[in-house]
Amino acid sequence: MQHETLVHAEDMGSPDGVLLPVPPVRLGRDAPYANYALGAAFDEMFSSDGDVRDHCAALHGRLATLPPEELIRRQQACEQSFLQQGITFTVYSDKQATERIIPTDLLPRLVTAAEWERVDRGLKQRIRALNMFLRDIYTDGRVLKDGVVPRPMIYGSKHYRREMRGLPVPHGAYVNVCGTDLVRREDGAFVVLEDNLRVPSGVSYMLANREVVRRAFPGVFRAAGVRAIDHYPQELLATLKSLAPFQEDVSIAVLTPGVFNSAYFEHAFLARQMGVELVEGRDLLINDNVVFARTTSGLKRIDVIYRRVDDDFIDPLIFREDSSLGVPGIFNAYRAGNVVIANALGTGVADDKAVYAYVPHLIRYYLSEEPILDNVETYLCREPKQLGYVLANLDKLVVKAVGESGGYGMLVGPHASVAEREAFALKLKADPENYIAQPTIQLSTAPTFVDGGVEARHVDLRPFILHGEKTTIVPGGLTRVALRRGSLVVNSSQGGGSKDTWVLSA
Helix, strand or coil: CCCCEEEEHHHHCCCCCCEEEECCCCCCCCCCCCCCCCCCCCECCECCCCCECHHHHHHHHHHHHCCHHHHHHHHHHHHHHHHHHCCEEECCCCCCCCEEECCECCCCEEECHHHHHHHHHHHHHHHHHHHHHHHHHCCCCHHHHCCCCCHHHHHCCCCCCHHHCCCCCHHHCCCCEEEEEEEECCCCCEEEEEEECCCCCCHHHHHHHHHHHHHHCHHHHHHHCECCCCCHHHHHHHHHHCCCCCCCCCCEEEECCCCCCCCHHHHHHHHHHHCCEEECHHHEEEECCEEEEEECCEEEECCEEEECCCHHHCCCCCCCCCCCCCCCCHHHHHHCCCCEEECCCCHHHHCCHHHHCCHHHHHHHHHCCCCCCCECCCEECCCHHHHHHHHHCCCCEEEEECCCCCCCCEEEHHHCCHHHHHHHHHHHHHCHHHEEEEECCCCEEEEEEECCEEEEEEEEEECEEEECCCEEECCCCEEEECCCCCCCCCCHHHCCEEECEEEECC
16 A cells, blocks of 8 residues: 655754655564564554555654654653643552653554544444433333343442432433543454443543644644544533533532542643632532532532542442541532532442443433444353353453452453462352453554654543533543553553544544
8 A cells, every 4th residue: 555645844854844745654674663563453553464554644654754862852741741730640559659640652543534423423322321221220210120231230239329319410411421431343443341430530631642742743733634622621611511400600610539539630620621619528518408619709609510529428428427528418409409410429330340231232222223332242240151151261351340440350361370360260259240251352552652662552542421411522532551562451550551542534
């Protein structure tokens, strides 16, 4: 496949401001691709025979012209920008240093307009069905009566909140902010790995990545026609305002657990970008079932709370009585209709990894449509036959605890030792309802700047869906990357990093 690639002269170091041709280049063994290895997984830049994909030709051509020391300089500039902004993430399992700069990769991941159009339609379909499901299980329970989803699985979930039964939710939108994790199959098609419906994080890193990578490759960025994402904070603000019963002078606050939370930077960033209050539980008080924030100018009534605090800690009078993160009495204010909480309490039951397996059925049940985006094949260990298969094939499967996130409570069978698999088998037998299993998906690979060169690393994609009076998805998302060679774990808490995601206009 032949390509004639054009890049801006400012990226080439040319003084004349014209477009310069870059000769077509296949994957070779020259710098910076000396250690680039194509495997069985779909590669974002190269076809299986080593040809550069058409939409990646400009970026590939640009990288071929830059010496390693210049790539290193640009990578360091990205990291320095993150350091100056205080973009950090807390790793609670690290005994030496818990506060770290989010590792960001210099090289963007490119998605074509046609691919994104399918993703956009599929995610909007999925969020509609999930919200209808949540409304159903907290009202009539029709989906349970019809046997589409097992009743014990819902009522036995630790994320099901009986206190939410019968409570009205604006626009029937229980989930207002959703981060759905997508991966590519070997054929290049995007499929859903999991839904994150409680307090999904990462959007601030998506926006920060865009700023530093756009500065690193300004000419290629402009020539590629990358679709904008910087309007996300205003779209979030509009979504939150749409949840209030009135549209004028809506007072909004972002509720954070505080500075020691792993995503505190994001909470502060979004509050600042939206121009709303950033509060901790101790900053709020309830008077006559109305929520007020303590400010330097006195008490201020709050109408909508974008909470970044888990259900268990939101109100010590209703949930965990030892919580110091929430606000005593806030649930009564919510129940009285005097404040809206986004996302609604109890949404975690729908991103339970066991419920995930039923989402295609829910789409057919509620929407009478076929799913646009497929699920990854999933085995429910609660089913004896499927449990037997999982136990017999632990060396080939990824096993996950249904209520965990962030890469915790899981076993990656092919990378685990015999002793680790045997120990996990005992957990499965003792509590099968707490686990699901999936085939080991290779995840697609993308060019990543590592150790002075460009190497293939596994990636996923987390787009962010906003749902209120309408549904909005900014074109892009957080591409998470497994920085260790061969690793499939992309979570920041487990050593992963992030990339900018360029959705192209054409």
